[in-house]
Structures are given as structure tokens and as C-alpha cells.
Amino acid sequence: MNSPSALSPAVSEAAFAVTLVLLILAPLAIAGVALINAGLGRSRSAAQALLGNVAIFAVAAVVFVLVGATFTGLTDGPGHLFHLAGKSWNWLGEGSLFFAGFSAASPQSQLALLYEFLAVALAALIPWGSGADRLRLTAGCAAAAVLAALVFPLFAHWVWAGGWLAQLGANFGLGSGFLDPGGAATVHVLGGLSAVAVVWVTGSRRGKFPKEGFSTAMPGHNAAYILFGCLIALVGWLAFNLAGQLLWLHAPLTALPVTAINTVLAASGALAATFTITRIRFGKPDASLCANGWLAGLVASSASAALVSPLPALFIGIVAGIITPLLVELLELAVSIDDPSGAISAHAVSGLWGLAAAGIFAGAPGQFLAQLIGISTLLGLILPLVYLLFWLLNRAVPFRVDADGERIGMDLHELGGGAYPEFVIHRDESYR
Amino acid sequence: MPAGFFLCVAALVLFPSPGSRTAFVFCGVAVEALGLVVAVRGHIEPRGDAN
Numbered sequence: 001m002n003s004p005s006a007l008s009p010a011v012s013e014a015a016f017a018v019t020l021v022l023l024i025l026a027p028l029a030i031a032g033v034a035l036i037n038a039g040l041g042r043s044r045s046a047a048q049a050l051l052g053n054v055a056i057f058a059v060a061a062v063v064f065v066l067v068g069a070t071f072t073g074l075t076d077g078p079g080h081l082f083h084l085a086g087k088s089w090n091w092l093g094e095g096s097l098f099f100a101g102f103s104a105a106s107p108q109s110q111l112a113l114l115y116e117f118l119a120v121a122l123a124a125l126i127p128w129g130s131g132a133d134r135l136r137l138t139a140g141c142a143a144a145a146v147l148a149a150l151v152f153p154l155f156a157h158w159v160w161a162g163g164w165l166a167q168l169g170a171n172f173g174l175g176s177g178f179l180d181p182g183g184a185a186t187v188h189v190l191g192g193l194s195a196v197a198v199v200w201v202t203g204s205r206r207g208k209f210p211k212e213g214f215s216t217a218m219p220g221h222n223a224a225y226i227l228f229g230c231l232i233a234l235v236g237w238l239a240f241n242l243a244g245q246l247l248w249l250h251a252p253l254t255a256l257p258v259t260a261i262n263t264v265l266a267a268s269g270a271l272a273a274t275f276t277i278t279r280i281r282f283g284k285p286d287a288s289l290c291a292n293g294w295l296a297g298l299v300a301s302s303a304s305a306a307l308v309s310p311l312p313a314l315f316i317g318i319v320a321g322i323i324t325p326l327l328v329e330l331l332e333l334a335v336s337i338d339d340p341s342g343a344i345s346a347h348a349v350s351g352l353w354g355l356a357a358a359g360i361f362a363g364a365p366g367q368f369l370a371q372l373i374g375i376s377t378l379l380g381l382i383l384p385l386v387y388l389l390f391w392l393l394n395r396a397v398p399f400r401v402d403a404d405g406e407r408i409g410m411d412l413h414e415l416g417g418g419a420y421p422e423f424v425i426h427r428d429e430s431y432r
Numbered sequence: 433m434p435a436g437f438f439l440c441v442a443a444l445v446l447f448p449s450p451g452s453r454t455a456f457v458f459c460g461v462a463v464e465a466l467g468l469v470v471a472v473r474g475h476i477e478p479r480g481d482a483n
Binding site for chain 2: 084085087168172200203204209210211212335336337366369372373375376377379380381383384
């Protein structure tokens, strides 16, 4: 296993071609998450949810090219350093504005930027699902712009472009430094923590937590979207995990089949675990929670699939599949968190578990500590930063739709028409 | 939560020995967990309020 460093080895033509093909398939992960987000929301907000997914993809891509890529920098490019305790700490990339000089960059750097360009869109999409049915489209796009301009580039530089987390191995002897080959931290935990911030800033849906009794069940409106989204997402996840292994770990092409098997094993183990848990808890398996479990397995695999053998990969997936349905229920019932897409459990918590498990099962001395420092950076620095930025943004672009908009549905309120014009759409009165 | 993060970074700089460094990093993560619990509790919405 090679350490990700500022000095990347030259990439062979075959590896370049394979990585490029994988990255062309990677947007299927975005399509899958978009379908899951839309299906888990309500029917009267379905068109707004899907348009939001596309708009956020577009905004994140444009803002990353205009601003974010400058802070991420190139894998073999310069960075801003400061010196502390005799070590250099690379904390910010020093790229050129507007992708200038992109075509002249090394093949490795070009592929790395393409990976980050797609990864930022996926990260920005995750909080959108958590704000379903009350987060305004403009606010969703503004939040995506903030993530793509500032937060994602900063963390991506630290992990993927030779930043201080990647150099924990070289500077402090902690394994190979913080490892995140499939984007579990940089995409999923970052997106999941942004979902926490969105839920805290926006608040819960009207009537979700009544004065008396349990929380109101507001099930997703289309299980077919949700479960088809799971299958589509698998292809995209395989692409992200395999491309990440080639780009960030500089693995040979012969290492890819095991990673692909580990990815599928983690997702399958997670689904089986969630299926069993919900079958025991409710008497019948729950389709939405099973989808969340599948996603949680994929997210956990993003951290670990390239670093472990198949048996640990299956175990990691099973644990993710056990944690997710229990946590979804706990967050809703115990701490009144209204997260329609389950992103906090499936992306943030499963991602954190995957990162820790990668450190445990990778076996290199000091690797677990490196992973723990990455986790601590996400919880202690990135979550407060995202919350602060969203809290400030909410002052300028209110996140939450007004009460009337929520009552008639986001489709009619924001778009003037619904996703299913030929059907009767349930209004809030249906839940009273 | 940021205090926990700075404890972890301080552990890297101050403790060269793996044992004490690991213990200090665990303390930092524990401080973050406490901060997270406080933040979550602070954001629990009163039931039936404004919804």
C-alpha cells in the first residue's frame, strides 16, 4: 500500500484509460442517491426534489471549477504550508483559478481533479435529501455552493492532495496517513454532517413531532424509486471505489477485482443485516430502511473496500447494516431529528464506522490512530464549520419554506406544478 | 467539539511515544463526543412547537 503523497508516480496508459472509464460511470452513484432522495420524500414534493438534485449537481460542479479547485490544488502541485514542531503542515492547496492550465497538468492530476469534480456533486447532494419537504430550492443550491467552494476543497486537499492528514504517515509514522480511497470521509461523512447542519438550521417538517404521542410517520412516497436507486448507486459506488484505489493508493490494476468484491459484499451484508433487524422489530422487512442499510454498506465500503480482505469487508457491511436502522429510529424518537432520507445514519455514521474499521483491519501500525485523527477532524472541525456557514447562510437565504408552502407541497409552491399531475396529492390535512 | 480536535492535534505534536499519543487522541475524541451530545440536546425541538 503506497502512501498518498504530493509526489505521485506516473500513471500508465492502461491505468489512465481504466480510471477514465470508471469516472464516466461514477455519476450513477449521484443518480442513485438522487432517486433515493426523491423516493423518500413525499409525493407533493417529488418534482422539486428531483429538480433540486440536478440543480445541486450543476451548482456544485460550476462552483468547484470556478473557486473550489483552487483550494484543493493538484496532487503533485504546491500547497500553503506552516511549520510546527519541526514538521511542515500542508493545509491549503495552491491551484490556479478556473481550472487554468488543467490540460497541461499531469495525467494523474487531471484524473484526480475529475474525481473530485464528481465527488463534490455527490457530497453536496446528501444534505438535500435530509431537508426534503421543507428546504427551499434556492437555499439547497446556496448550501451546495458553500460546500463546493470552501468546505469540500479544504478537506479534499488534506486527504487527497498531499495535505496534512495524508502526511500523517510521513510526518508522524502513523501507518500510511489518513486513508480515504473511496470518499467515505471526503464525500459521505462530509455530506452526512452537512445533513446534520441542514436539519438543525431548517427544523423538522410540520406535524412531525406532535405535542402528544410518538412522532408522525411520514413514509417515502415511492419504494420503486428508492430500491431502483440502490441498484443504480451500486454501479457508481464501484466506479468511485475502484477509481479511488487507482488514484489515491496507486494500486495496480490487478488489485481491482478484490475491491469490487468487497464493495458488493459490504452492501450485501448490510442489506441482510437491516432486513433481519427490521423483520425482527416490525414483523416484516421495511423497504425504506433496507435501502438505507444497503447505502450504509456501500458508504462503509468506500472507506475500507480497497484496504481489507473479503471477510472483514462483509463484517464491516453487516455492522453498518445493524447500526443504520437502529440509529434512524433513535434519532427520530429520542432526539427529534427529522431526517427523511436517513442520510445522517447512512452516510455520516456508517462512513465514520467504515473509516475506523479500515484502520482496525488494514493492519498497518499506527493506521488506526491516523484514521481516528481524520474522524476527529470531521467531528471537531468540519461539523462546526459547516454549521456556522449554514447558520450564516440561512440569514441571507432562508432555508425553510413558509408554512403555506409546506402545506400545499414544495412542487406547487416552488415550481407551480407537481410531479404527478394526474393523481390526487396528499396535503397536510391528510396527516391530521 | 473544536477543543477535542485541538487536543488530538496537540497529541501529535506533544507526545512522540505511541501509548501516550493514543491515549491523548482518545481523550480528544471523547471531548468531541461530549460536545456533540450537548449540541444534539441543544437542538431538540419542543414537541408540537411551530410544527
